[in-house]
Amino acid sequence: MKHCIIKLLSSFYFKYVSLSTEHSFCETVYVSLFTAVQVTEPTITLLAAEDDNKVKLVCLLDSFFPEEQFEVKWLEGKSPFKGSPITKPLENKINKGEKLFTQISEIYINVSQLNEDSEYTCQAAKNINSTWNKCKAHPLLKPLIYLKKPRLVSAKTGSEEVTASCVVEAAPNSRVSWVLNEKQRDGTHTAVDNPGNKTQLITSTLTLSVTEWEKEKTLVCRVKQPCSKEHEEAVSVLEPVEKTPTVEIRRSIADVLKGVSAVLECSARDLPSGEFSVAFQANGHQIHEEYVEVPKSQSTVTTRVNIPTIYQTKDYNFTCEVQQSPSNKWQSDSTGHIFGEPSVELLMVPNIEKAKSQILLCYGTGFYPKITWNPTSVQMSSNTMMQADGRVTVSSQIRVEWHQWSKGVEYICQVNDPVTTAKKSISVCTATESVKPLINLEKPRLASAKAASENITASCIVKAALNSNISWVSNGNKQIAVTPVEESSSKTQLVNSTLTLSAVEWEKKQRVTCRVQQPCGMGHEETVNVLEPVLKKPTVEIRWLVSEISNGAANVLECSARDLPSGELSVIFQANKDQFLKASYVDLPKGQSTLATRFSIPVEYQKKGFNFSCKVQQSPSKRWISESTGYIFDPKCPAVQIFKPSDIDLPGSHDSTLLCLITGFNPADISVHWELNKMKLDASIWINSPVESYSDGQGFFMHSIITLPAPRKEHDTFSCVVNHQSSQSPIVRLVDNIYASATNSTPSVKVMQARDELICLAYNYSPSPISIIWLLDDMKVQHEDSLSPAKGPDGKFTVKSQLNVVASKWAPGSTYTCLVQHITGNTNQSISKAEIIEQNLYFDENTSNAIAEDTAEETWNMACAFLALFLLSLIYGCSVTLVKVKTA
Structure with missing residues (x-):
């Protein structure tokens, strides 16, 4: 619904009525003068003025027409303001010939009541309002934060605590807090006003133990200004170590060449950025320390120190240590005792150009060494080198004329060091002594020693100093050999010496020595055993190779020997012990005592009448022979x-x-x-x-x-x-008859009676599995019987079963049956007591012949008659005797 204002202009001043209508337009009817007037809505502006403890808010309604008194409402947040606003009109103004009106409304607020969420609204009509917020009215600048973590020196002095500081320039009432590894920590804060800038300088400190400080990774100083978001500054407590740093302590060769001798240099690489301490130590005790700051993108640091005079002795070695924190430290290797006594090394340089002079080279090592020669000679060259342990090596080279050198003149190289001196001498004799001659001693081959009538020769090739003497020693007898000399250079000679003996003499020797005597009294020798000692009697065997026979080659022999001495040996194959077939030579190395040699028998020996043997020989008189194979080609019937x-x-x-x-x-x-x-x-x-x-x-x-x-x-x-x-x-x-025992044959069955037992015999049957059951009047009789079939020459089987039967317990008319069960079917045979009485067989234990029961009864009756007659005769005799006695 829209509102229309009808203003009636007449002799009355500004009377109007407001009409409501449901149309989409407004119609204004002017009464009296019938002249139309434009209505202007006010503009609203909310102003603020602040002093020490109050804020004055002014709501300005400006440029509205016609004049009227607007009702101004104040809201604190969404609730009505509890104070009493002051509302009053201001002077009117003319704008383009039209008169406009102004109105203000004021309220006062205590500063202590304001916070970041405080909001005040001036409302004049439904759609005419304005809002004031302290934070929106006064936007703040970003605070200045200066964060300083503890110095490394404070953590190294032995103090149990370290302190970090954070200085902040920010708006008054700002809050400063500490965060370590995302955990809030309390600090100590002090604030100082900065009147010119209407800001405060806030200093906050955080104190931690050294142990706790080393465990932290990140330190954050966080600032919260009123009406502003949080700002913070972060530093790493310790910069991460990506690669293990390397620390070296050394001396600079440049310092030595300049004469600056007592300076040590500590060099470290692969360091993280941040603060470090560099400490120099003598025998593990600190003698100097300084602190350095390694900037970002730099990972190396070099520090120098002058060694105090008190430590410039042979008893001290030096190290340096680079430290990031009390527990993060890296130490160099020790320099060693760089002020130790000097050393000297004097050498003779080999001359391969056949020059008429000798070059001597001297090395001196010390802290600051210098070389002098005696007797004085012309110095060819010198050099200075720095060793890894911090000591310096200098070298000096001189040339000595050959005629002086060959006379044995002694030359001395002296090394002078600030601590002490060292020297060494050399001459043609002392220099040559260090060169060992090369000796190659070869004893005769066994092949040349097998013929006892021939002479054999051993040779000794020697490379030694000039004018060296070669001699042979065998069994304690010395023999000087006349030898040709070939000079390969001006400093050495090549000598080939030989020793010739008969084979018989040679075999008598136990060992031979080639001895070399060089000038200046130096002697060397090489010894070989003529024959290696036999520790255990060797065993030699000859055999046909089964594997070769399987492959179709029946003519390969193998000679196998064990417990042999080392050295050269010959293996000889023989036919019929005297016919030579083949010989081969082997050189058995040390630690090996067995050998095996194969031989193919020639076709002409593969026939009847030949046997074979093999012989292993160490010398003409030391040999071991195998047994003969026998006449392996003579036919033998299989x-x-x-x-x-x-x-x-x-x-x-x-x-x-x-x-x-x-x-x-x-x-x-x-x-x-x-x-x-x-x-x-x-x-x-x-x-x-x-x-x-x-x-x-x-x-x-x-x-x-x-x-x-x-x-x-x-x-x-x-x-x-x-x-x-x-x-x-x-x-x-x-x-x-292979299959006779597996062919089905029905068993024959026979039952026999012996004393107190029955015997069932099954025979001439196959296969062997069978079962025998005893029945008494068709009832099974329990008995234990282990059947063991016996196989006959025809492949058929026989078996018997025994049943204990006491004759007195066998009732007349009872029948025993032997039931034989076989794969071919069941077979049985029965026997009764009546049959046994009428005709039975008894087995006399003393004879192998059977007797009939009737014969036994007849014998028994005769015995009884004889006994009766004997008794009658006895009675008759006794009666006659009694009668005769009475009559007498």
Whole structure:
């Protein structure tokens, strides 16, 4: 709904009514003068004035028409202001001929009531309002922060605590706080006003223990101004160490050359940025320290120190230490005792140009060494070098005329150092002594010593100093050798000395020595054993190689020997102990005592009448011979055996085999095949093994295996047929009835009675598995009986079962039955007591013949009659005697 104002202009001043209408436009009707007047809404401005403890807010409603008194409302946040505003009009003004009006409203606020969220609103009408906020009215500048972490010196002086400081220039009432590794920490704060800038200088300090300080990574000073976000400054407590720093202590060669001798330099690289201390130490005790600041992008630092005079002695060594914190430190290696006593080294430089002079070279090492020569000579060159341990090495080289040098003049090199001096001398004798001659001693080869009538020669080649003497010593006897000399240079000579002896003399020697005597009394020698000692009697064997025979080569012999001495040996193969076949030479090294040599027997010796042996020889008189192989090519008839499969293997589903073993034959050529019922079988069903030799070489052996073919007949006969040159006819071994024990045959059963037992005999049956059960009147009788079938020559089996039966307990008419259960079916036979009475067999224990029961009863009756007659005779005799006595 829109509002329209109808102003009536007449003799009355500014009377108007407001009409409401539902139309989308307004219509103004002027009464009286009927003249239209424009309505102007006021503009609103909110002003603020601040003093020490109050803030004055002024709400200005300006340039509105017509004149009216607006009702001004004040809000504190969203609630009405609790104070009493002052509202009053101001002077009117004319704008483009029109008169406009102004109105103000004032309120007063205590500064203590203001905070960052305080907000005040001046509202004159529904859509005429203005808001004042202290923070929006006075935007603040970024505070100035100066953060300073503790100095390293404060952490190294032994104090238990260190202090960091943060100086801040910011608006009054700003808050300063500390943050270490994202944890708030309390500090100590002091604030000083800065009147000219209306700011405060705030100083905050944070005190920590040294141990706690080293554990922190980042230090933050945080500032919060009123009406402003937080600002902060951060520093790393310790800059991270990305690579382990390297610290070196050294002396500068430039200082030495300039004469500045007692200066040490500490150099460190791969350092992080930040503050470091550099400390120099003597024997681990600090003698100097200074602090350096390594800026960003720099990782090296170099510090120098003059060594105090008190430490310039041989008892001190020096180190330097670079420290980032009490626990982060890196130390150099020690310089060593750089003020120690000087050393000197004097050398003779080899001259390969055949010059007529000798060059001497002297090295002197010390803290600040200098070299002098005696006698004085012309110095060719000098040099100065710095060693890793801080000591200095100087060198000096002089040239000495050859005629002076060869006379044995002694030259002295003296090294002078601030502490003391050192010297060394050299002459042609002392210099030559350090050069050991080269001696190559070769004893005669065994091949030249095998003929005892010949002379043999040993040689000694020596490279030594000029005018050296060569001599031979054998078994304590010295022999001077006349030797040619070849000068390879002006300083040495090459000597080839020989010693010639007969083979007999040579073998008598135990050892030979080639001795070299150089000028100035220096002697060297080389000794060899003529023959290496035999510690244990060697064993020599000759054998046929089984592996070579398997490969089809039956003519390879191997000579094997053990417990041999080292040195040169010959291996000789012989036929019939006196016919030479082949010789070879081996050089057995130290630590090895065995050898094996092979030999192929020539075709002309591969025949009857030849045996072979081998001989290992160390010298013409020291030899060891193997046993003979025997006449390995003489024919020997093979022994042939056939081994049948077991009864368990025959009836199974897997294939059964026969083995034919052929042994003790010679030579190795042999032919083996199989026949069934005198008909040769196909070679695909048998396998012949390779021919192998016995370890002693006495003949060969092999075997042949045949898989028994199907169908299998009970009376088949298999034959192993062997053809060999030792027999004019084939050697045949056969086996028959192989399948008899596996062919089904019904057992025959017979029951017999012995004293107090019954015997059931099952015989002429196959296969062997069988079961026997005893029945008494068709009831099973329990008894223990272990059946052990016996196999006969025809391949059939027999077995018996015994049942204990006491005759007195066997009721008349009772029947015992032997029931035999077999794969072919059940068979039984019975026996009763009546049958035993009528006709029974007893076994006399003393005879092997059976007697009938009737005969036994007859004998018993005769015995009883005899006994009765004997008693009657005895009674009659006694009666007659009594009668005669009474009559008398």
